[in-house]
Amino acid sequence: MSIIQIIFLLLSVMAVGSALMMITSKNPVNSVLWLIVVFFAISGHYILLNAQFLAIVNIIVYAGAIMVLFLFVVMLMNLNAETEPIKNRRLQLIGVTSGGALMLIIISAVSKIDVEQLVQINAGDSGLIKVLGMNLFKNYVLPFEISSVLFLSAMIGAVVIGKKEEIDIKK
Amino acid sequence: MDIKAYIILSLVLFTIGIVGVLVRRNAIIIFMCVELMLNAVNLLLVAFSKMHAMSTAAKASANFASDAQIFVFFIMVVAAAEVSVGLAIIVMMYRNVHTVDVNFLNRLKN
Amino acid sequence: MNNIFKLVWLIPILPLLGFLINGLGRKTLSKTVSGFVGSAVVFASFVLSVLVFIQVKAGNASTIHFFDFIHLKSLNIAFDFKIDQLSSLFLLIITGVGFLIHVYSTSYMHDEDGKDFAKYFAYLNLFVFSMLLLVMGGNYLIMFIGWEGVGLCSYLLIGYWFKNVDYTNAAKKAFIMNRIGDLGFLLALFWLISKVGTIEYNQVFTAASLAKLSTFDITGITLLMFVGATGKSAQIPLFTWLPDAMAGPTPVSALIHAATMVTAGIYMIARSNALFTLAPITLNVITIVGLATALLAASIAIKQNDIKKVLAYSTVSQLGFMFVALGTGNYVAAVFHVITHAFFKALMFLGSGSVIHAMGGEQDIRKMGGLHKHMKITSITFLIGCLAIAGIPGFSGFFSKDEILAGAFSHSPVIFSLVLFAALLTAFYMFRLYIITFTGTFRGTHDQEHHLHESPKAMTLPLIILAILSVVGGFIGVPEVLGGNHWLASYLSPVVKSASHHLEHSTEYMLMGITTVLVLISITFAWVKFKNYKVSGESTGLGKILENKWYVDELYQMAIVNPLKSISAFFNNIIEMKLIDGAVNGVGKLVTYSSRQLRWLQSGQVGAYVLLMVIGMLILFFIQLFL
Known part of the structure; x- marks a missing residue:
């Protein structure tokens, strides 16, 4: 077992375990924190793949900005384990079963592929900021600009939705 | 590394996301599960990009393998926008009905 | 070819115009205007018909082509009019008698609302239009259009007072009975098209076309046509509608149900005489049916008490005579009788209308009597009509009936004697009607007696004209034996070829003598029997059967209507309700x-x-x- 594989396995176990903890913990605050762990694990994978830019962006945007936003909302609403409504046991069972079945079926389908394709690990410059930047600002400059408009509209939308309604809803 | 390892890892994460959506009723947790699914897909995309970097075509063009990572970048952009609006909606919902239980909002029924 | 033929299209179009004017303007036109329009268009057609007749008489028969009506690969049906001796004659009757009846109607219907009055004239004009189309058509299809048109108008006019349920039922009965006959006619046309490939008269009656038809075809076609004729001309078994058709206004009965429409069957057979001559079986059937109808209707007429019903059965009976004439191959005699019958039957119907008008709507002759002193013109003209229908020498009926009798005698003495018996019955019931109605003492209420009056000029004038025609109408066909040259037969000879019957002159004299004497005896018998008529109670035995019209209506009700109703009920209750509704509702329930x-x-x-x-x-x- 090479060091790479060991790191891969460690990161994978960390990601999957944290994800399972996320969906099983009663307290939403814990869920948020476990999800941050998942994101860190995934960023680790990115580094392993030598996709440095995405690893950093993932940490900054996801683990940093977005998850803080989640945490902020959870705390704002003062949610805790008691507020979690009890779900129908049978439905939960069905959910887990069907999800597991879906996973199994796709994995079995993937394992049918007999070609061996390797992934470039810890090498290659395709994930470097320089290459990505050139590509982004040369070939993808229009989507990039449009995404700024998307952000603007999302911001306005969030403000409009979150604004306290002046008009009484019952009216 | 074999690409299958990444595929299976992504699938497991993705399925955990699906199961989370199915079994939880807290809107915020469901939302987080959606984020998890997005990230699983992102991981797979990056893995595929690095798989293509091994191919001979990648030698000809420097941009060849980085397209998928640009794609991931845009997914993150969209996810960030989505989260801002989605959380706003959840806050709004909480303010009106004082719960984040998705089953409470079953007005679609009638 | 003469210029007048270029105007032939005006003859049917004018009444159609009148129909449109009266029909569309019925809410705005005053009674005077609509009555005038209705009569004027028919009169204009009459004038044109006379001009056409003069041309045809000079030998200018012609077929006028207008346009191709149906144009298929192998079938070409043109819209054209055939103006020949036969149709020009019918044109005269239809427009002439029709005009008189229009004039009469302006007075008779004067109590109606302005709207209904115009509606009445619109229908009457439409009828004239359809009837003209029927006789002028150059092929069977045009005839069929008119044929259906007159059926429709008959329905509309019988049900003219549609608020009365009985009248509406009578209208429906007439229409349905006619439809049965129409189906036969239509089938005959299809058969003809499939075998000969054309229904133009000019082409069908050629030797080449007739040669294409086997005996079976000809017999089938002619029998089906005869079915059509029984419907329209009220023969057994489809005759029961005609007496009920008296629900319509009296002038309508006179025009449609006596003078014109009911003779459409006669016209059709006379027109197709080339076919019928080749089908001896059909001719025998026609003779038997005509004979049976003549006897049956005459026997029923004896016991009827409704003045119009008597005339209606008399019409059925007279139509039977005409069919006997057709059946014995004596087409000219049939057409001759159509003409004379149109005169005297229209006269009597209008006379009865005059009586009903005076009686304030009363139709029961038991409540009349002694009307002669109150309404002399009506009485005298009615008497002329009776004399004509009874066949008193000198009157028109004598000549036409004598010709039928002579034809029957040359065919078979048995038929002759039966026809003679029917003729005697005719004389008997007509004079019974006359005596009970016009002589003796008045049996109605005092109020009615007070109101009795002669009808206005617009009504009496047509009566007088028709009376004159009833007297002299027979002279167009004075047989050779009486020193005439039978103008009608020679006039029609290009179109209608009668089976020749040559009787010894002495035999003919003898027949005439016997007939006249027996008719006179019959009249005397009626005079003696009904001179001091008293309303008697229920009749018994044969009288009761006759009073109830041989229970034919009841028989039809039992044999046809009731089974149909039960089948319909079965279909309604079981098939419709359970099966179809069940399936439909079942689908709904399932969903x-x-x-x-x-x-x-x-x-x-x-x-x-x-x-x-x-x-x-x-x-x-x-x-x-995995799959």
Whole structure:
């Protein structure tokens, strides 16, 4: 077992375990924190793949900005384990079963592929900021600009939705 | 590394996301599960990009393998926008009905 | 070819115009205007018909082509008019008698509302139009259009007072009976088209076309045509509608149900004489049916007490005479009788209308009597009509009836004696009617007696004209034996070829003598029997059967209507209600039930939806990958 594989396995176990903890913990605050762990694990994978830019962006945007936003909302609403409504046991069972079945079926389908394709690990410059930047600002400059408009509209939308309604809803 | 390892890892994460959506009723947790699914897909995309970097075509063009990572970048952009609006909606919902239980909002029924 | 033929299209178009004017303007036109328009258009047609007749008489028969009506690959039916001796004669009767009846109607219908009055004239004009189309058509299809048109108008006019349910039922009865006959006619046309490939008179009656038809074809076609004729001309078994048709206004009875429409069957057979001559079986059937109808209707007429019913059965009986004439191959005699009958039967119907008018709507002759002193013109003209129909020498009926009798005698003495018997019955019941109605003492209420009056000029004038025609109308066909040259027969000879019957002059004299004497005896008998008529109680035995019209209506009711009703009830209650409704409702119930079950899936809970989506994906993957 090479060091790479060991790191891969460690990161994978960390990601999957944290994800399972996320969906099983009663307290939403814990869920948020476990999800941050998942994101860190995934960023680790990115580094392993030598996709440095995405690893950093993932940490900054996801683990940093977005998850803080989640945490902020959870705390704002003062949610805790008691507020979690009890779900129908049978439905939960069905959910887990069907999800597991879906996973199994796709994995079995993937394992049918007999070609061996390797992934470039810890090498290659395709994930470097320089290459990505050139590509982004040369070939993808229009989507990039449009995404700024998307952000603007999302911001306005969030403000409009979150604004306290002046008009009484019952009216 | 074999690409299958990444595929299976992504699938497991993705399925955990699906199961989370199915079994939880807290809107915020469901939302987080959606984020998890997005990230699983992102991981797979990056893995595929690095798989293509091994191919001979990648030698000809420097941009060849980085397209998928640009794609991931845009997914993150969209996810960030989505989260801002989605959380706003959840806050709004909480303010009106004082719960984040998705089953409470079953007005679609009638 | 003469210029007048270029105007032939005006003859039917004018009444159609009148129909449109009166029909569309019925709410705005005053009675005077609509009555004038209605009569004037028919009069204009009459004038044109006279001009046409003069041309035809000079030998200018012609077929006028207007346009191709139906143009198919192998079938070409033109819209054209055939103006020849036969149709020009009928044109005269239709427009002439029709005009008189229009004039009469302006007075008779004067109590109607302005709207109904115009409606009445619109229908009457439409009828004249259809009837003209029927006789002028150059092929069977145009005839059929007119044939249906007159049936429709008959229906509309019988049901003119449609607020009375009985009248509406009578109208429906007439229409349905006619439809049965029409079906036969239509089938005959299809048969003809399939065998000969054309229905133009000019082509069908050629030797080449007739040669294409086997004996079976000809017999079938002519029998089917005869079925059509029985419907329209009220023969057994489709005759019961005609007496009921008296529900319509009296002038309508005179025009449609005595003078013109009911003779359409005669016209059709006379027109197709080339076919019928080749079908001896059909001719025998026609003779038997005509004879049976003549006897049956005459026997019923003896015991009827409704003045119009008597005349109606008399019409049926006279039509039977005409069919006997057709059946014995004596087409000219049939046409001759159509003409004379149109005169005297229209006269008597209008006379009865005059009586009913005076009696304030009363039609029961038991409540009349002694009307002669109150309404002399009506009485005298009616008497002329009776004399004509009875066949007193010198009157028109004598000549035409004598010709039928002579034809029957040359055919078979048995037929002759039966026809003679029917003729004697005719004389008897007509004079019974006359004596009970016009002589003796008045049996109605005092009020009615007070109101008795002679009808106005517009009504008496047509009566007088028709009376004159009833007297002299017979002179167009004075037989050779009486020193005439039978103008009608020679006039019609290009179109209608009668079977020749040559009797010894002495035999003919003898027949005439016997007939006249017997008729006179019959009249005397009626005079003696009904001179001091008293309303008697219920009749018994044969009288009761006759009073109830041989129970024919009841028989039809039992044998045809009731089984049909029960079959319909079966279809309605079992097939429709249970089967079809069951199937339809069952589908509805199934959908409702299944959707009620499926509704549980739509819980409105997002989680459940996502779960279903995942399961769906699962199934799709499974199918894609492993099946």
